[in-house]
Amino acid sequence: MHSPELLKGTLQTIVLKVLKDHGKMYGYEITQRVKELSDGRILLTEGALYPTLHKLEAEGLLKTEVVNIGKRIRKYYLLTAPGKALAKDRVSEFVDFINTMSSVLQVKVG
Amino acid sequence: MHSPELLKGTLQTIVLKVLKDHGKMYGYEITQRVKELSDGRILLTEGALYPTLHKLEAEGLLKTEVVNIGKRIRKYYLLTAPGKALAKDRVSEFVDFINTMSSVLQVKVG
C-alpha cells in the first residue's frame, strides 16, 4: 500500500471482518488472506498483527485454539459473539467514514 | 467523527482538495467548510490543522496572503501548481485505498 498512514485505524476492522467471513484462522493465514484480497496492496506486519490479536483476545472478542502441526504450533482465532457484533459495527463505521469522506472530497466511489 | 483513528492520514488530502475546490481560504474557514461538507462528522482541530498548513507552505505546495479584517488578521492559503498536482494525486490515492478496503471488507460503497 502506497501511503501506510491511511491504514491507521483499520487493522482491527480488517481482522474482525476477515475472521467473520472466513471463520477460524491463524495469524499468518490472516496476513496471506489480506494480501490476497487486497491484491498485494495491504501487507499486514507481524509487529502490528500479533499484538492486535492478543488485545482482542484479552477483551473477549476472540478465542483461540492451539493446534500442533508437526513440531510447529498454530494458534487459531475465532470470533466470540461480542466479536461478531463488533465486526459488524466496525464495518458499518468504516462505510460511514467512506461516505463522509466522499462528500468532503467530492468523489464517487464503488 | 466516531473513530478519529480513521482520519489519520487524511488531513493533508482533505485540506488540499478543499482548497482546490473552493480556492483561496483561511484556516478557520477550512474547518467550517469541512464541518459543513461532512455534516458535522469531521471536526478539524486547530492543533492539527495549523501545523499542517505551515508544513504544506514550507514545502511550496501552498502560498499565503495575509489580510487585515478590522483589527484581526486572516491568513489566506492558495494552492501552488505543485500543490494542485499533489491534491489530485492524494485524492486518487484515497480512492484506490477505498477500493482496496472494499475488496478486503467485501462491502459495496457509493
Place this chain on the structure above:
DNA sequence: TCTTATGCATAACTCACTTATGTATTGCTG
C-alpha cells in the same frame, strides 16, 4: 456583562503503528 464565535499559534502528550530483533520448523532449489 459575559459567554460564544472568530482567528491565529505552539507545546506536551498519546498510541497505533513500523522497524528491528529473536526463535524455530519446513520446503524448495542449485
Place this chain on the structure above:
DNA sequence: CAGCAATACATAAGTGAGTTATGCATAAGA
C-alpha cells in the same frame, strides 16, 4: 545437501500524525 525462502509465533524500541491543552486577541450576541 547446503543455504535460502517460506512458515509461524512473539516482543521491544522507536516514530509521527494526530489530540489535548494552553495562550493571545477581537467581534458578536444574549
